[in-house]
Amino acid sequence: MTARPGSADTALPTMTPTSPDPVAMPALPGAPYFHWRDGELWVEELPVAELARAHGTPLFVYSASAMRDAARAYQQALAGRDALVCYAMKANSTLAVLELFARAGCGFDIVSGGELERALRAGADPQRIVFSGVGKTRAEMRRALQVGIGCFNVESLAELDVLDAVARELGCRAPVSLRVNPDVDAQTHPYISTGLRDNKFGIPHEQALAAYQRAATLPGLQVVGIDCHIGSQITSVAPYLDALDRVLDLVEQVEAAGIALHHLDLGGGLGITYRDETPPAVQAWMAALLQRLDARGHGHRRLLFEPGRSLVGNAGICVTEVLYTKPGPAKSFLIVDAGMNDLPRPAMYEAYHAIVPVRPRAGTPELWDVVGPVCESGDWLGRDRALVTQAGDWLAVASAGAYCMSMASHYNTRGKAAEVLVSGARSQLIRAREVPSDLWRQERALALDVVTSTRA
Ligand SMILES: Cc1ncc(COP(=O)(O)O)c(C=O)c1O
Numbered sequence: 176m177t178a179r180p181g182s183a184d185t186a187l188p189t190m191t192p193t194s195p196d197p198v199a200m201p202a203l204p205g206a207p208y209f210h211w212r213d214g215e216l217w218v219e220e221l222p223v224a225e226l227a228r229a230h231g232t233p234l235f236v237y238s239a240s241a242m243r244d245a246a247r248a249y250q251q252a253l254a255g256r257d258a259l260v261c262y263a264m265k266a267n268s269t270l271a272v273l274e275l276f277a278r279a280g281c282g283f284d285i286v287s288g289g290e291l292e293r294a295l296r297a298g299a300d301p302q303r304i305v306f307s308g309v310g311k312t313r314a315e316m317r318r319a320l321q322v323g324i325g326c327f328n329v330e331s332l333a334e335l336d337v338l339d340a341v342a343r344e345l346g347c348r349a350p351v352s353l354r355v356n357p358d359v360d361a362q363t364h365p366y367i368s369t370g371l372r373d374n375k376f377g378i379p380h381e382q383a384l385a386a387y388q389r390a391a392t393l394p395g396l397q398v399v400g401i402d403c404h405i406g407s408q409i410t411s412v413a414p415y416l417d418a419l420d421r422v423l424d425l426v427e428q429v430e431a432a433g434i435a436l437h438h439l440d441l442g443g444g445l446g447i448t449y450r451d452e453t454p455p456a457v458q459a460w461m462a463a464l465l466q467r468l469d470a471r472g473h474g475h476r477r478l479l480f481e482p483g484r485s486l487v488g489n490a491g492i493c494v495t496e497v498l499y500t501k502p503g504p505a506k507s508f509l510i511v512d513a514g515m516n517d518l519p520r521p522a523m524y525e526a527y528h529a530i531v532p533v534r535p536r537a538g539t540p541e542l543w544d545v546v547g548p549v550c551e552s553g554d555w556l557g558r559d560r561a562l563v564t565q566a567g568d569w570l571a572v573a574s575a576g577a578y579c580m581s582m583a584s585h586y587n588t589r590g591k592a593a594e595v596l597v598s599g600a601r602s603q604l605i606r607a608r609e610v611p612s613d614l615w616r617q618e619r620a621l622a623l624d625v626v627t628s629t630r631a
């Protein structure tokens with residue numbers, strides 16, 4: 176009987192083993208960078224088990240080649256255009272990952288002062304940074320202006336006025352795009368849709384022309400472009416084309432009003448395969464956008480993109496150890512050492528991640544709920560997964576490169592996991608595992624006299 180990571184995974188393509196495997200396994204979504212060799216899971220030219228043994232678990236393992244190739248796919252699809260890929264670093268903001276993308280020629284999309292400092296620390300060129308987000312503070316604006324960032328993606332009229340004031344205080348002009356909310360359904364999970372009129376993001380497209388006219392009158396602002404990001408994990412081209420049409424309608428109106436727009440920022444959001452989704456390849460998706468741009472006479476414009484998930488999502492896995500098996504009358508649980516604090520996506524969005532044994536065993540699979548050690552019933556990583564496993568085994572949670580470590584928390588005073596980056600047959604620890612004292616480093620012992628004894 177073939178061990179499978181879950182009945183739904185049967186939709187994944189079957190991979191030809193490089194040598195006779197004791198147990199044939201379907202390809203992971205992160206293939207070919209994560210692949211089966213000699214009956215176990217490998218990342219590039221290293222066995223995953225070797226990394227787990229060396230660094231312990233939970234452990235995030237990333238493929239540098241997967242990240243580099245993903246960035247290259249964008250750059251190749253944009254070859255011959257004046258374009259910049261700004262990695263949306265919220266997807267995975269570990270410094271070494273940022274350094275990798277900076278060296279690959281990417282800029283960055285940031286959403287906080289913290290992300291700005293991380294990007295600078297990683298060697299980012301401030302001119303290649305765009306600053307999105309609905310709640311930028313004055314202090315964040317000031318710092319971004321002082322370091323000379325490329326563009327603020329302004330998300331409300333109120334923010335325009337504040338940015339104008341901050342820039343004038345500093346005696347400079349802030350480069351701005353307005354983030355337009357085109358009211359387009361991205362057909363994704365409601366929590367990660369951002370381009371509908373009900374969402375908090377962007378300036379409603381009906382108000383955008385007036386907003387541009389206002390921006391053009393403010394002396395602290397320099398209008399440079401237009402921006403639109405409609406959501407995340409988008410798996411079809413149609414919503415992008417709808418949004419692009421709305422953006423181009425606006426570009427034409429804004430320029431007819433005498434306001435020049437230098438660049439178009441078309442955001443990020445391209446989806447990846449977690450289970451059986453079939454998002455368009457970057458090349459095909461981009462070709463459709465470029466064709467529409469050309470057809471409408473805007474092909475000469477500078478283009479910015481803000482991809483996150485599609486650059487890193489399938490470039491990472493999380494390796495976790497089975498601590499206990501807990502068969503029960505209603506449900507059988509595999510209790511593993513990674514929890515919702517490490518991998519929040521299932522708890523937050525009921526998201527699916529494939530889960531496979533690092534060293535598959537032969538046998539008859541049983542159905543398990545894979546759960547973490549955190550004291551919440553929502554602390555699950557996978558439900559009803561068909562697995563052959565036992566305590567002490569390592570499991571790999573696939574597609575864990577995006578929105579896992581960057582959304583990890585310290586809940587239950589659990590330190591964050593370690594991270595390893597692999598390139599060929601070499602690996603580097605890029606984040607050491609946190610120890611408890613790391614977690615209370617900023618806390619202070621009680622000094623106030625607030626406790627009176629309740630004892631008689
Ligand atoms: C403004 C902005 N740009 C880019 C992204 C990146 O999205 P994704 O990771 O889906 O490519 C996001 C997240 O949805 C975002 O909010």
Ligand SMILES: N[C@@H](CCCC[NH3+])C(=O)O
Pocket residue numbers: 265367369407408520577578
């Ligand atoms: N955190 C989400 C994506 C949100 C993108 C941010 N705008 C996820 O894990 O899928």
